[in-house]
Amino acid sequence: MSRLILFNKPYGVLSQFTDRGTETARQTLSDYVSVPGVYPAGRLDRDSEGLLLLTDDGPLQAKIADPRFKLAKTYLVQVEGEPDEGALYALRSGVRLNDGMTRPADAVRIPAPELWPRDPPVRFRKTVPDAWLSLTIREGRNRQVRRMTAAVGLPTLRLVRWRVGDWSVEGLNPGEWREVDAR
Template sequence: MTLILFNKPFGVLSQFTDEGSGKPTLKDYIHLPGVYPAGRLDFDSEGLLILTNDGRQQAQIANPKHKLPKTYLAQVEGIPSEDALISLRRGVDLKDGRTRPALARIVPEPKNLWPRDPPIRYRKSVPDTWVELSITEGKNRQVRRMTAAVGHPTLRLIRIRIGDWDLDGIEPGKWRKA
């Protein structure tokens, strides 16, 4: 079995084909035949994407019924109150239903964080905060919708961990076997 940990850069599709869009895809970074992503990471999100050649392993990682935690660092607009964090911890009502409870806490700005290209917009008058969120499901753009629902839109989103696998030591656009 092959298991690849890939640090997906901002602006890369989580698939091997671009379907005529001209956008960068996994094929621009990973040249191993027979591996496929176990789940997705949005075009405008960064961080850990796992690829494997084992269909059963792929399903266990991607399927929300297995409740494998996925941990993100979200740079959000404003400074979330304790009430906003409690709402995230209890679950947030979205248009497609209530989310499962999340682990949510404010964290310091990550050290050694690579610059994003293009950089996020900067506004002097609006502070931003880093929030660590762990979820056990994977609704479409879930973390972004959750932070927006509590009044703090996500400016930058980086997945740092899936289960026991993490990004440690993997630069953007690089991968290693697990």
């Protein structure tokens, strides 16, 4: 039977089990998940938070991570600035990045969600407004959501992956995980 773990990756944690990158040890998945034989299905940048799926099933891992399967990934994105209809339309139509056009995204402005506090907190500037978007993409380029919002003039301040396919991070605090039925 395949194992599937939903993990709420905290800010600053690497999406891998070991850190070979620097002299200073950084937090990795092994600081939180002690289940042998599971590996991340996809990645989540160190400065992003939220749902990371781990599995011991290679075909399931490929299905989750491979853009050919177009599995929807929903992010809650705090952006700097006020999104107007033009910016939302651009995100919904596809954005030109240095590696080509993105697929259209589902982009909606939302009220500030009730999330856990981030450590360290997002810097607050009285003179610069911020807003929240729900952004659903069906591909997975490197730092794609951050690059898309920047391309429409809305730099990302905080990025939380909320959902991958039918799986959600809802009910998990940062650093917590639960095993679910892989079917």
